[in-house]
Amino acid sequence: MSDIAAEFDFSMRSHGIALEMQQSNYLNNRICRPLVSAQATLVLESANADLLWDQLRRVAYVPGCSKRLAGTNWPDPQVVADELSAFISQAEVYYRAGEETSGPSAALQYYYSLLNLAKAELLLWRPDAIINQKLTHGVSAVHATGNFEDWRVKPQRGGVFPLLYEKRMGVPSSHLPGEINPDQLFSRCLESGMEYIQVRGKTLQAVPLYQTIVTDGTYSWSHLLIEGYGVIQQNKPSWDLVREIFEELPPLHHGNPWQVFALSSRLSLDSFALLIPCDGKYVRSGDGIHIGNLRLPEWEEELAARLRPMLGHPHGYFDGTLTVSLSDSEFVGLTSDLARYLSVYLVSSLIRYRPSALDLRLNPDQAWYLAAFTRQAALPALQSAANEILDNEFVFLDRVRG
Structure with a gap:
């Protein structure tokens, strides 16, 4: 690879675009890759719960197969292993029950599945916060009426959700506002984005x-x-964060961005922007190692760290998601994965305490949307939770890009 690259005759370089370079040569030296850790496993099939549960059961029941479990610091490792096994076992029971439940009522089972998976994730991070602790949900819901506009989710000081937020975001949950309205949650869940726009008529807050x-x-x-x-440009804290890292260019700066990103030429790029880091990484090396992997692990580690307040796990055809700040004046992060967790909690609370809000006769549009959300959110919620528990991330490529 290094010998091939050394033969290229470039008269000018600009952000990876060799202006006198033939497109075929350029395309042979690129890596299309989801924005995840270098330990990711790319699975050439559609995302499915059975594969994820197979992997989680292996962590729970097969001794010595989890590096994260082996690296957990606790006086009695067997206690940690037993707790992890119990959390994953309970999580699967609830998830399977959700699969057998129709409509938004399934959110109650799915939430308890996510709650147990969250405890398993936190156990591997801070066992002292989980073992022998009586943890609350760490979040509450307000729904004085059956109307969407009146609902609120309120993060608490202690409990599971504040720990989960701190673990994933790297900052305390005290950064969050005291109340989060449902539009701020559901607008970040792209899997049901079409239905959200149809019912709410508002802009998505994730891209x-x-x-x-x-x-x-x-x-x-x-x-x-x-x-x-x-969407990012309209939220100043989010736009400022992105511009600290990238230069913005039109997609056609590439000439043929569909080929460069391995996308179908049927995809319109009218609403797209191309983001390019200001500085490149040197890859010429006599041993060919750097030119072979283009320093991919370093790029992904660096960008995942710097975009952490905005970055959600990849799912479906996308390599990742970015969510905007909850505030227009300062950056307050809530990624798609955490918003989905809170959204499922909110629907589960409505099921328990205000089922009329989900009745198709009384609130047809609202109930229809929340049923669609519940069904579609279950798998990406499971996938993001599993990726935080397993030693590597599983990225499903249901269509192979060229």
Whole structure:
């Protein structure tokens, strides 16, 4: 690979675009990859719960197969292993019950599944916060009426959710507002984005991204193609964070971005923006190692860390998601994965305490949307939880990009 790259005759470089370079050569030196850790496992099939539960059961029941479990610091390792097994076992029971339940009522089972998976995740992070502790949910819901506009989710000081937020975001949950309205939650769940827009008529607060690593034979760059980029530009704290890392360019800066990002030419790029880091990484190396992987692990580690307040796990055809700040004046992060967790909790609370809000006769549009959300959110919620528990992330590629 290094010998091939050394033969390229570039007269000019600009962010990975060799201006006098033939497109075929350029395309042979790029890596299309979800924005995840280098330990990710790419699965060439559609996302499915059975595979994820198979992997979680292996962690729970097969001794010595989990590096994360082995690395947990606790006086009695067997206690940690037993607790982990119990949490995962209970989580699967609830999830399977949710699969057998129709409509939004399934949210009650799905939430308790996610709650047990959250405890398993936190156990591997801070066993002292879980073992022998009587934990509350860490969140409450307000729904004085059956109307969408009147509902609120209130993060608490202690309990599971504040710990989960701190573990995933790296900052205390005290950064969150005292109340979060349902539009701030459901608008971040792309899997039911079409239904959300149909019912609420509001803009989504999360956008999908595609990533590719490109090289000119000397440097490499991680390029992001962001759909619906105007959503980020309209939220100043989010836009400021992105511009600290990237330069913004039109997608056609690439000439043929569909080929570069391995996308169908039927996809319109009218609402897309191309984000390119200001500095590249040197890849010329005599041993060929760096030119071979384009320093992909370093790019992904760096970008995942810097975009952490906004970045959600990849799912479906996308390489990741970015969510905007909850505030227009300062950055307050709530990723798609955490918003989905809170959304499922909210629907489960309505099921318990205000079922009329989910009755198709009384609130047809609202009930229809929440039923669609519950069905579609279950799998991505399971996938993001499993990725935090397993040693590596599972990324499902239901269609292989070119």
